[in-house]
Amino acid sequence: MRQEPMWSPDHPDPALGAALWAALSPRNDTGAFVARVLDRAEAAGVGTWRAVLGRWSRVAIAVAAVLAFGGVSLAGHARDAATSFDAAWVTSATGSESAVQLLAVHRAPDPSALFASMLAN
Amino acid sequence: MSALPDRDRSGQARVDEPALVARALAGDREALGTLVQWYAGSVRRVTRAILGNVDDAEDAAQDGVLAALVKLDQYDPSRPFGPWLLRIAANAAIDRRRRRTVRDAGVLGDDVAAKGPLPDVETERVALGERLRAALDELPEHYRLAVVLFDVEGYSHAEIAEILAMAPGTVRSAVFHARRRLRALLDDLKEDR
Secondary structure (H helix, E strand, O other), rough: OOOHHHHHHHOOOOOOOOOHHHHHOOOEEEEHHHHHHHHHHHHOOOOOHHOOOOHHHHHHHHHHHHHHHHHHHHHHHHHHHHHHHHHHHHHHOOOOOHHHHOOOOOOOHHHHHHHHHHOOO | OOOOOOOOOOHHHHHHHHHHHHHHHHHOHHHHHHHHHHHHHHHHHHHHHHHHOOHHHHHHHHHHHHHHHOHHHHOOOOHHHHHHHHHHHHHHHHHHHHHHHHHHHHEEEEEEEEEEOOHHHHHHHHHOOOOOOOOHHHOHHHHHHHHHHHHHHOOHHHHHHHHHHOOOHHHHHHHHHHHHHHHHHHHHHHHHH
Protein backbone atom coordinates (compact mmCIF):
# COMPACT_ATOMS: atom_id res chain seq x y z
CA MET A 1 0.00 0.00 0.00
CA ARG A 2 1.42 3.34 -0.99
CA GLN A 3 1.96 5.60 2.00
CA GLU A 4 0.45 8.97 1.38
CA PRO A 5 2.98 11.72 2.08
CA MET A 6 1.81 14.74 4.03
CA TRP A 7 2.45 18.25 2.72
CA SER A 8 2.05 21.02 5.23
CA PRO A 9 -0.72 23.38 4.08
CA ASP A 10 1.32 26.16 5.69
CA HIS A 11 3.95 26.08 2.95
CA PRO A 12 3.51 26.31 -0.80
CA ASP A 13 3.80 23.19 -2.92
CA PRO A 14 6.01 24.40 -5.80
CA ALA A 15 5.55 21.34 -8.01
CA LEU A 16 1.76 21.35 -7.73
CA GLY A 17 1.72 25.13 -8.05
CA ALA A 18 3.74 25.00 -11.27
CA ALA A 19 1.54 22.27 -12.75
CA LEU A 20 -1.64 24.18 -11.93
CA TRP A 21 -0.15 27.43 -13.21
CA ALA A 22 0.54 25.76 -16.55
CA ALA A 23 -2.92 24.16 -16.64
CA LEU A 24 -4.78 27.37 -15.85
CA SER A 25 -2.68 30.07 -17.49
CA PRO A 26 -4.36 31.72 -20.44
CA ARG A 27 -3.03 32.10 -23.92
CA ASN A 28 -0.17 34.56 -24.21
CA ASP A 29 -2.47 37.43 -25.14
CA THR A 30 -2.39 39.66 -22.07
CA GLY A 31 -2.11 42.74 -24.25
CA ALA A 32 -5.35 41.95 -26.06
CA PHE A 33 -7.08 41.19 -22.77
CA VAL A 34 -5.97 44.50 -21.25
CA ALA A 35 -6.96 46.45 -24.36
CA ARG A 36 -10.43 44.94 -24.36
CA VAL A 37 -10.93 45.69 -20.66
CA LEU A 38 -9.79 49.30 -21.13
CA ASP A 39 -12.15 49.78 -24.07
CA ARG A 40 -15.05 48.46 -22.03
CA ALA A 41 -14.00 50.58 -19.07
CA GLU A 42 -13.90 53.68 -21.23
CA ALA A 43 -17.34 52.89 -22.63
CA ALA A 44 -18.56 52.58 -19.04
CA GLY A 45 -17.07 56.00 -18.23
CA VAL A 46 -14.27 54.75 -15.97
CA GLY A 47 -11.46 57.27 -15.58
CA THR A 48 -13.12 59.80 -17.87
CA TRP A 49 -13.52 63.44 -16.95
CA ARG A 50 -17.23 62.77 -16.43
CA ALA A 51 -16.45 60.13 -13.80
CA VAL A 52 -13.88 62.37 -12.11
CA LEU A 53 -16.32 65.31 -12.05
CA GLY A 54 -19.07 63.02 -10.83
CA ARG A 55 -16.91 61.92 -7.94
CA TRP A 56 -15.98 65.52 -7.09
CA SER A 57 -19.61 66.63 -7.25
CA ARG A 58 -20.65 63.86 -4.86
CA VAL A 59 -17.96 65.06 -2.44
CA ALA A 60 -19.10 68.67 -2.90
CA ILE A 61 -22.74 67.75 -2.23
CA ALA A 62 -21.72 65.89 0.92
CA VAL A 63 -19.69 68.88 2.15
CA ALA A 64 -22.58 71.24 1.36
CA ALA A 65 -24.97 69.02 3.30
CA VAL A 66 -22.64 69.05 6.31
CA LEU A 67 -22.30 72.82 6.13
CA ALA A 68 -26.05 73.24 5.78
CA PHE A 69 -26.67 71.03 8.79
CA GLY A 70 -24.05 72.94 10.72
CA GLY A 71 -25.66 76.23 9.71
CA VAL A 72 -29.09 75.09 10.86
CA SER A 73 -27.60 73.98 14.19
CA LEU A 74 -25.89 77.36 14.65
CA ALA A 75 -29.11 79.21 13.79
CA GLY A 76 -30.92 77.15 16.38
CA HIS A 77 -28.35 78.06 19.01
CA ALA A 78 -28.65 81.75 18.10
CA ARG A 79 -32.41 81.59 18.45
CA ASP A 80 -32.06 79.97 21.86
CA ALA A 81 -29.74 82.78 22.91
CA ALA A 82 -32.27 85.36 21.70
CA THR A 83 -35.02 83.59 23.61
CA SER A 84 -32.87 83.75 26.77
CA PHE A 85 -32.28 87.48 26.16
CA ASP A 86 -35.99 88.04 25.57
CA ALA A 87 -36.83 86.08 28.75
CA ALA A 88 -34.49 88.27 30.85
CA TRP A 89 -36.01 91.46 29.38
CA VAL A 90 -39.62 90.27 29.95
CA THR A 91 -38.88 89.32 33.57
CA SER A 92 -37.22 92.66 34.19
CA ALA A 93 -40.00 94.66 32.50
CA THR A 94 -42.97 92.87 34.08
CA GLY A 95 -41.53 91.71 37.35
CA SER A 96 -43.08 88.34 36.63
CA GLU A 97 -41.15 85.23 35.76
CA SER A 98 -44.29 83.42 34.59
CA ALA A 99 -44.87 86.15 31.97
CA VAL A 100 -41.85 84.76 30.11
CA GLN A 101 -43.84 81.68 29.20
CA LEU A 102 -46.55 83.86 27.62
CA LEU A 103 -44.35 86.20 25.63
CA ALA A 104 -40.92 84.74 24.89
CA VAL A 105 -41.78 81.32 23.49
CA HIS A 106 -42.63 80.64 19.85
CA ARG A 107 -45.75 78.56 20.46
CA ALA A 108 -49.20 78.93 22.04
CA PRO A 109 -48.92 79.51 25.79
CA ASP A 110 -49.54 76.70 28.21
CA PRO A 111 -52.91 77.37 29.98
CA SER A 112 -51.37 76.61 33.37
CA ALA A 113 -48.80 79.36 32.71
CA LEU A 114 -51.59 81.78 31.89
CA PHE A 115 -53.38 81.03 35.18
CA ALA A 116 -50.12 81.31 37.10
CA SER A 117 -49.54 84.77 35.59
CA MET A 118 -53.09 85.85 36.47
CA LEU A 119 -52.65 84.68 40.06
CA ALA A 120 -49.29 86.47 40.31
CA ASN A 121 -50.89 89.71 39.22
CA MET B 1 7.86 28.82 -15.68
CA SER B 2 7.04 30.27 -12.29
CA ALA B 3 4.19 29.52 -9.98
CA LEU B 4 4.51 33.03 -8.58
CA PRO B 5 2.09 35.78 -9.54
CA ASP B 6 2.76 37.72 -12.72
CA ARG B 7 3.82 40.78 -10.86
CA ASP B 8 6.42 41.21 -8.18
CA ARG B 9 4.71 41.06 -4.81
CA SER B 10 7.58 42.60 -2.93
CA GLY B 11 7.10 45.47 -0.52
CA GLN B 12 8.10 47.90 -3.26
CA ALA B 13 5.26 46.75 -5.49
CA ARG B 14 2.73 47.18 -2.69
CA VAL B 15 3.97 50.70 -2.04
CA ASP B 16 3.40 51.61 -5.68
CA GLU B 17 -0.15 50.31 -5.82
CA PRO B 18 -1.98 53.12 -3.98
CA ALA B 19 -0.26 55.71 -6.17
CA LEU B 20 -1.16 53.75 -9.28
CA VAL B 21 -4.78 53.46 -8.18
CA ALA B 22 -4.90 57.19 -7.43
CA ARG B 23 -3.60 57.96 -10.92
CA ALA B 24 -6.13 55.57 -12.43
CA LEU B 25 -8.94 57.28 -10.52
CA ALA B 26 -7.75 60.63 -11.84
CA GLY B 27 -8.24 59.36 -15.38
CA ASP B 28 -4.70 58.17 -16.21
CA ARG B 29 -5.38 55.45 -18.78
CA GLU B 30 -1.79 54.23 -18.67
CA ALA B 31 -2.06 53.68 -14.93
CA LEU B 32 -5.34 51.86 -15.45
CA GLY B 33 -3.71 49.64 -18.06
CA THR B 34 -0.76 48.86 -15.80
CA LEU B 35 -3.06 47.90 -12.97
CA VAL B 36 -5.03 45.54 -15.21
CA GLN B 37 -1.86 44.08 -16.69
CA TRP B 38 -0.41 43.35 -13.24
CA TYR B 39 -3.37 41.19 -12.27
CA ALA B 40 -4.66 39.91 -15.61
CA GLY B 41 -2.94 36.53 -15.25
CA SER B 42 -4.14 35.93 -11.71
CA VAL B 43 -7.71 36.91 -12.51
CA ARG B 44 -7.82 34.71 -15.60
CA ARG B 45 -6.39 31.71 -13.76
CA VAL B 46 -8.88 32.09 -10.92
CA THR B 47 -11.86 32.39 -13.26
CA ARG B 48 -10.56 29.41 -15.21
CA ALA B 49 -10.36 27.40 -12.00
CA ILE B 50 -13.96 28.28 -11.22
CA LEU B 51 -15.51 27.87 -14.64
CA GLY B 52 -13.31 25.38 -16.47
CA ASN B 53 -14.45 26.45 -19.92
CA VAL B 54 -11.89 28.88 -21.35
CA ASP B 55 -14.40 31.16 -23.10
CA ASP B 56 -16.62 31.47 -20.04
CA ALA B 57 -13.54 32.10 -17.92
CA GLU B 58 -12.32 34.88 -20.21
CA ASP B 59 -15.73 36.56 -20.21
CA ALA B 60 -15.92 36.31 -16.43
CA ALA B 61 -12.40 37.69 -16.08
CA GLN B 62 -13.31 40.68 -18.26
CA ASP B 63 -16.55 41.23 -16.33
CA GLY B 64 -14.78 40.92 -12.97
CA VAL B 65 -12.00 43.35 -13.80
CA LEU B 66 -14.47 45.81 -15.30
CA ALA B 67 -16.68 45.61 -12.21
CA ALA B 68 -13.65 46.38 -10.05
CA LEU B 69 -12.64 49.35 -12.19
CA VAL B 70 -16.15 50.79 -12.07
CA LYS B 71 -16.04 50.76 -8.26
CA LEU B 72 -12.37 51.66 -7.99
CA ASP B 73 -13.23 54.68 -5.84
CA GLN B 74 -14.47 52.26 -3.17
CA TYR B 75 -11.05 50.57 -2.89
CA ASP B 76 -9.30 51.24 0.42
CA PRO B 77 -5.70 52.14 -0.46
CA SER B 78 -4.50 51.07 3.00
CA ARG B 79 -5.22 47.46 2.05
CA PRO B 80 -3.60 45.33 -0.69
CA PHE B 81 -5.25 45.64 -4.07
CA GLY B 82 -4.91 42.01 -5.22
CA PRO B 83 -7.30 40.39 -2.70
CA TRP B 84 -9.86 43.16 -3.29
CA LEU B 85 -9.75 42.67 -7.06
CA LEU B 86 -9.72 38.88 -6.92
CA ARG B 87 -12.71 38.80 -4.61
CA ILE B 88 -14.73 40.78 -7.16
CA ALA B 89 -13.48 38.65 -10.06
CA ALA B 90 -14.12 35.37 -8.23
CA ASN B 91 -17.66 36.47 -7.39
CA ALA B 92 -18.26 37.34 -11.04
CA ALA B 93 -17.12 33.87 -12.06
CA ILE B 94 -19.13 32.15 -9.34
CA ASP B 95 -22.25 34.06 -10.41
CA ARG B 96 -21.68 33.02 -14.00
CA ARG B 97 -21.22 29.41 -12.99
CA ARG B 98 -24.47 29.42 -11.03
CA ARG B 99 -26.34 30.93 -13.97
CA ARG B 100 -25.08 28.21 -16.27
CA THR B 101 -28.08 25.90 -16.77
CA VAL B 102 -26.29 23.32 -18.87
CA ARG B 103 -23.02 21.98 -17.64
CA ASP B 104 -20.50 22.80 -20.32
CA ALA B 105 -18.75 19.71 -21.60
CA GLY B 106 -15.87 21.82 -22.78
CA VAL B 107 -13.74 21.50 -19.66
CA LEU B 108 -11.40 19.14 -21.37
CA GLY B 109 -9.46 19.87 -24.47
CA ASP B 110 -10.81 23.31 -25.19
CA ASP B 111 -7.28 24.63 -25.58
CA VAL B 112 -6.45 22.08 -28.21
CA ALA B 113 -8.02 23.22 -31.40
CA ALA B 114 -7.48 21.31 -34.64
CA LYS B 115 -3.84 22.29 -34.79
CA GLY B 116 -2.45 19.04 -36.03
CA PRO B 117 -0.07 16.65 -34.24
CA LEU B 118 1.96 18.10 -31.39
CA PRO B 119 5.44 17.14 -30.17
CA ASP B 120 5.40 14.43 -27.51
CA VAL B 121 6.45 16.79 -24.71
CA GLU B 122 3.78 19.28 -25.66
CA THR B 123 1.20 16.50 -25.94
CA GLU B 124 2.12 15.32 -22.47
CA ARG B 125 1.88 18.85 -21.10
CA VAL B 126 -1.52 19.40 -22.67
CA ALA B 127 -2.77 16.04 -21.37
CA LEU B 128 -1.56 16.85 -17.85
CA GLY B 129 -3.26 20.21 -18.02
CA GLU B 130 -6.53 18.65 -19.10
CA ARG B 131 -6.46 16.08 -16.35
CA LEU B 132 -5.58 18.68 -13.71
CA ARG B 133 -8.41 20.93 -14.83
CA ALA B 134 -10.81 18.01 -14.77
CA ALA B 135 -9.61 17.08 -11.27
CA LEU B 136 -9.98 20.69 -10.15
CA ASP B 137 -13.50 20.76 -11.53
CA GLU B 138 -14.43 17.82 -9.31
CA LEU B 139 -13.31 19.59 -6.16
CA PRO B 140 -15.69 21.66 -4.07
CA GLU B 141 -15.46 25.28 -5.17
CA HIS B 142 -13.72 26.56 -2.05
CA TYR B 143 -11.12 23.73 -2.18
CA ARG B 144 -10.39 24.65 -5.76
CA LEU B 145 -10.05 28.36 -5.13
CA ALA B 146 -8.03 27.89 -1.95
CA VAL B 147 -5.38 25.71 -3.57
CA VAL B 148 -5.12 27.92 -6.66
CA LEU B 149 -4.83 31.12 -4.64
CA PHE B 150 -2.28 29.55 -2.28
CA ASP B 151 -0.08 27.38 -4.50
CA VAL B 152 -0.43 29.23 -7.81
CA GLU B 153 -1.00 32.87 -6.92
CA GLY B 154 1.02 32.88 -3.69
CA TYR B 155 -1.49 34.49 -1.35
CA SER B 156 -1.44 33.78 2.37
CA HIS B 157 -4.22 31.99 4.23
CA ALA B 158 -5.33 35.33 5.70
CA GLU B 159 -5.49 36.99 2.28
CA ILE B 160 -7.36 34.04 0.81
CA ALA B 161 -9.78 34.17 3.74
CA GLU B 162 -10.51 37.78 2.82
CA ILE B 163 -11.01 36.92 -0.84
CA LEU B 164 -13.31 33.98 -0.17
CA ALA B 165 -15.01 35.41 2.95
CA MET B 166 -14.14 32.43 5.13
CA ALA B 167 -12.01 31.77 8.19
CA PRO B 168 -8.23 31.26 7.71
CA GLY B 169 -8.55 27.86 9.36
CA THR B 170 -11.10 26.82 6.76
CA VAL B 171 -8.73 27.98 4.03
CA ARG B 172 -5.90 25.92 5.48
CA SER B 173 -8.09 22.85 5.63
CA ALA B 174 -9.31 23.41 2.06
CA VAL B 175 -5.72 23.68 0.80
CA PHE B 176 -4.81 20.45 2.56
CA HIS B 177 -7.72 18.45 1.15
CA ALA B 178 -7.43 19.89 -2.36
CA ARG B 179 -3.74 19.10 -2.47
CA ARG B 180 -4.30 15.55 -1.33
CA ARG B 181 -6.59 14.87 -4.26
CA LEU B 182 -4.54 16.71 -6.86
CA ARG B 183 -1.25 15.30 -5.66
CA ALA B 184 -2.67 11.78 -5.97
CA LEU B 185 -3.42 12.53 -9.61
CA LEU B 186 0.09 13.85 -10.25
CA ASP B 187 1.65 10.83 -8.61
CA ASP B 188 -0.52 8.51 -10.68
CA LEU B 189 0.61 10.26 -13.82
CA LYS B 190 4.24 9.87 -12.79
CA GLU B 191 3.75 6.16 -12.17
CA ASP B 192 2.13 5.74 -15.59
CA ARG B 193 5.31 6.81 -17.34
